[in-house]
Amino acid sequence: MTKPLRSISEYQTFYALDHLKHTSTGPDGLPAWFLKLSAPVFAKPVSTLFNLAINNSIFPDQWKTAFITPIAKISIPTVPADFRPISITPVLSRVLEKLVVRTYIYPVLHNPKPPLSFSDQYAFRPTGSTTGALIHLLQVVTDMLRTNTYARVFALDFSKAFDSVRHSSLTSKLSMLEIPDTIYNWIIEFLSGRKHCTKFQGVVSSELPITASVIQGSALGPSLFAVTASDMHPINKGNVILKFADDTYLIIPESLSSTSQSELANIEQWSLDNNLKLNRNKSYEILFHPPRSPIPLSRLPSEISGVKRVSSLKCLGVVLSHNLSISEHISNILCSCQQSLYALKLLRAYGLSDFNLSLIFTAIVLSRITYASPAWRGLMNANDHVRLESFLRKAKKVQYYKQDSTIADIFDDLDKRLFACIISDKHHVLYKLLPNKVDHSRSMRKRTHDFMLPQKTTKLDESNFMCRLLYKDIY
Numbered sequence: 001m002t003k004p005l006r007s008i009s010e011y012q013t014f015y016a017l018d019h020l021k022h023t024s025t026g027p028d029g030l031p032a033w034f035l036k037l038s039a040p041v042f043a044k045p046v047s048t049l050f051n052l053a054i055n056n057s058i059f060p061d062q063w064k065t066a067f068i069t070p071i072a073k074i075s076i077p078t079v080p081a082d083f084r085p086i087s088i089t090p091v092l093s094r095v096l097e098k099l100v101v102r103t104y105i106y107p108v109l110h111n112p113k114p115p116l117s118f119s120d121q122y123a124f125r126p127t128g129s130t131t132g133a134l135i136h137l138l139q140v141v142t143d144m145l146r147t148n149t150y151a152r153v154f155a156l157d158f159s160k161a162f163d164s165v166r167h168s169s170l171t172s173k174l175s176m177l178e179i180p181d182t183i184y185n186w187i188i189e190f191l192s193g194r195k196h197c198t199k200f201q202g203v204v205s206s207e208l209p210i211t212a213s214v215i216q217g218s219a220l221g222p223s224l225f226a227v228t229a230s231d232m233h234p235i236n237k238g239n240v241i242l243k244f245a246d247d248t249y250l251i252i253p254e255s256l257s258s259t260s261q262s263e264l265a266n267i268e269q270w271s272l273d274n275n276l277k278l279n280r281n282k283s284y285e286i287l288f289h290p291p292r293s294p295i296p297l298s299r300l301p302s303e304i305s306g307v308k309r310v311s312s313l314k315c316l317g318v319v320l321s322h323n324l325s326i327s328e329h330i331s332n333i334l335c336s337c338q339q340s341l342y343a344l345k346l347l348r349a350y351g352l353s354d355f356n357l358s359l360i361f362t363a364i365v366l367s368r369i370t371y372a373s374p375a376w377r378g379l380m381n382a383n384d385h386v387r388l389e390s391f392l393r394k395a396k397k398v399q400y401y402k403q404d405s406t407i408a409d410i411f412d413d414l415d416k417r418l419f420a421c422i423i424s425d426k427h428h429v430l431y432k433l434l435p436n437k438v439d440h441s442r443s444m445r446k447r448t449h450d451f452m453l454p455q456k457t458t459k460l461d462e463s464n465f466m467c468r469l470l471y472k473d474i475y
Helices: 010-018 032-037 039-055 091-109 130-144 167-174 181-191 221-231 254-273 327-349 354-370 373-379 382-397 407-423 459-463 465-471
Strands: 065-072 083-088 151-156 195-200 240-244 247-253 284-288 312-315 318-321
Touching: 010 032, 010 039, 010 091, 032 039, 032 091, 039 091, 039 181, 091 181, 091 221, 130 151, 130 240, 130 247, 130 373, 130 459, 130 465, 151 254, 151 312, 167 181, 167 221, 247 254, 284 312, 318 327, 318 373, 327 354, 327 382, 354 382, 354 407, 373 407, 373 459, 373 465, 382 407, 407 465, 459 465
Parallel strands: 065 195
Antiparallel strands: 065 083, 151 247, 151 284, 240 247, 312 318
């Protein structure tokens, strides 16, 4: 007889219900606000329900139906393609899924059995983020540029990746993870018998079965997609693949440029095996090179058929130029932030208090400027810094930002906080980028860290987050 799993406690259930955020109500009609308000009353019976479902590998049929709500992509939609389908599952189902993911899925991602690996996946993992993915990507590129004239980066696009994952491929990979058999069977039950229907302008369509996908709108789905992508690896040592959900980046140094075709063919075959489709028309290639060392025409590699080569690429929300300049990205965010300042001016004219204006500025404008700044800050030139500082002074002048901090102070604080999280957590997604620790046999003065200092062989090394922070305040 299978030993019962560790129970989900009443407190865990209460905490999950009490911290529910405002979210759409699923087909069961139970709104999040009601579950949150009644958490003290429902915590015990709901935790009992959750434990029965998990220990018996049962997923209630009432939770297997999702509403598809079409949200317009453009102001005046005319065809179905102008809508974005948003899948909405029951709130209680999402609560149970989150508890299962945190308790049973996340712990086994650290040391999976080959061929699975999650070290190159920066989404749907604890401590994972776009900032971490960008830091690693730029670290790999600059490392390659030490000994190569250029590095090829392919930004790959998979058509409807989350909607077309084959369940048989997914479950075979799940079986390789060190999860309890009961949880494995529960996930199989979770994937089987799914249905969805469309709800638009109060009218609900008939239900149709879901035979593929990781179940959009579910809390378990993102982790299942990470498992799906966990066996996609480069076939040539020296090439690197980095992933953030379905955003996949293939990085190839000049010395292995001839392997580009075979790497793309391997990824294409992987996508076919998993019922996905690599969309070459929406995939892009960029050749990164040192700022003052353009690529000689004689060494320029030929383009890959169907993949467009660009001079700048938007990677996870950050625009990177071929010469590793961040100026275009800063121009874009300053243009957007100027529009936000005008919106704040209108809100002030309508009587919004200075305190609330300051909150909005911090939440919308400043967060846009600082997005992923630890990754790209080292690529700024003096003019980029002056432009950002000038914008912040303007915000201070009109009292949208009332702190004394400069843009450098804000960036320093974000760098420091991220670095402290990395060095204090061996399971952090960026911990693997740290050098080995130094074993001090004698009692020496206190240092900011105990890691070896990397060699700075080129100017680009100083632009890397890890190198900058390892050297910061070390002497």
